[in-house]
Amino acid sequence: MTTATRPSSRTAFRVEPLTCSIGAEVSDIDLGEVARDDAQFDRLRSLLIDHKVLFFRDQDITRAEHVALAERFGPLEDHPVVGSDPDHPGLVRIYKDVDSPPEHFENAFHCDATWRDNPPFGSVLRCVEGPAVGGDTIWVNMAEAYRRLPETVKVQIAGLRARHSIEATFGARMTMDQRHALHARFPDAEHPVVRTHPETGEKILFVNSFTTHLVNYHTADNVRFGSDYAPGAGNLLQYLTSQAAIPEYQVRWRWTENSIAIWDNRCTQHYAVQDYWPAVRKMERAGIVGDRPF
Template identity: 45%
Template sequence: MAYVFPTPIDPLAAYGPLIAARTADADDEKPGYERLVAEPMTPTIGAEVGGVRLSGDLDGATMDELRRALLEFKVLVFRDQDIGRDEQRAFASRWGELERHPFFVYTQPGQTDVDVVTLAKDAAAPGMENNWHHDITWHATPSFGAVLRAVEVPPVGGDTLWADMYAAYDLLPEDLRERVDPLYAEHDWIDSFGRAMPPEAVEALRPTFPAVRHPVVRVHPETGRRALFVNMLFTTRILDVPDEESAELLRMLYRHVQRPEFQCRLRWRPGTVAFWDNRSCQHYASSDYHPARRVMDRISIAGDRPVGVAG
């Protein structure tokens, strides 16, 4: 039986307060931070973190607080960090195995170091990451997170935005949450990275990276919270529903996650580093600075297989 969409079918037609919890235990008293200062960027997502030098030897207690802050705020921003690739790599490696991206050697000119991806955009190579997405959901085990360091920034523009997928899920209409909870979707790279690659490279990589199946609603492995886990860059369709319903559900979810109430926005400065939890938020790189130059070094951390509501 086809799903009967609620009225109004477009969540953007609803107006008024959109209040979500930053954490699952929002009503409980949580301990503060002793090793760092976390200044929230918005009510649910993003914090500027002070008192931490990423170039230093971070002790276990500081790392524990950083993990708690990451789970609470989803995006951590560190200003005025005088670090290079080696220190960036050392910090990222504290969180897990570093991820080697198989496609950037084909899509980024001159890219050879595939665990530190240099995203260099200028008049000859305009920014193309201005689409909401989780990183590498076309992989069976999408990224845990990423550490992004500003190397060169334009005079204005080139901001990065993140959207809180816990808040997006929590503020769906109840009947829509119940509808998407058990569903799975297909994720693929052919229509994104594949378009920028030579045909022989696509053919060679396709057997290693087939389309994959992930839950529409992911249960976070550390917090236990439910988060929307579809994105317009890599999700191709919702499985086991009619094509029309798949298209309408995805259209509705994509528009819903674009609401500013779920987002934070970072204006970069040289020496700024951002670290985010790819499991609980999407991101978007604003491409409004062409032909100015914007250079970022990104290191991704390997993740695990997403688990849905039913396990």
């Protein structure tokens, strides 16, 4: 008879699930220490895979500790439009107030940077300064969104692929020359509509607000007449992207100063609610390099 190994006191974090589908708040933890301790980090990573997004409060860590924690998951990536903190490469400053341009694409359901061939593994996001009320963020379990699709839709989308674009989103406010230059640096990426999580094997609905169109829909099986493709393919994509808005798949987090969220970008989407003007919302995010969806 074997005896189960109990976590040590240093890894026995308090974990409180926030919904039946996604998200847990973790307490009795110091993320600065986790960044330096293998056992604590391994426990944290396991919790992330289980809950898809983890939340923490009262984490008064430095920017260097923030970066160190994120780098435990993998190398960090910069953002070609938003940019990084000059002293901490890979730490993106998302500072919003009433005069900020609406170019961060936060208030739409999205999976970060799917316009990359290798979208991010995930992110570590810290609230530096937030409004007294408002400015919440919603995360969505896209594995659950796929699981609860009608079987007829699952059959229809099996094998479909879609195009994801930075030019059509971040580039839309640029001049034509700037937009074309951005596209030259980051050509549209093509990903499966249903990806497989590389660690859990879950099937994930993998379309979002960066997705422009289905690239292999126009076949004899799907298109009899032109109207079967346009607007037929667009209507299907709109239906699929709308699944992220279903509350049963969501968790909503109210930010406080020094609260932190860590999420698995491979199986979630998120939406930053911009309801707090004219208050200020200052966030800092370390995005982690990911792998090619399959």
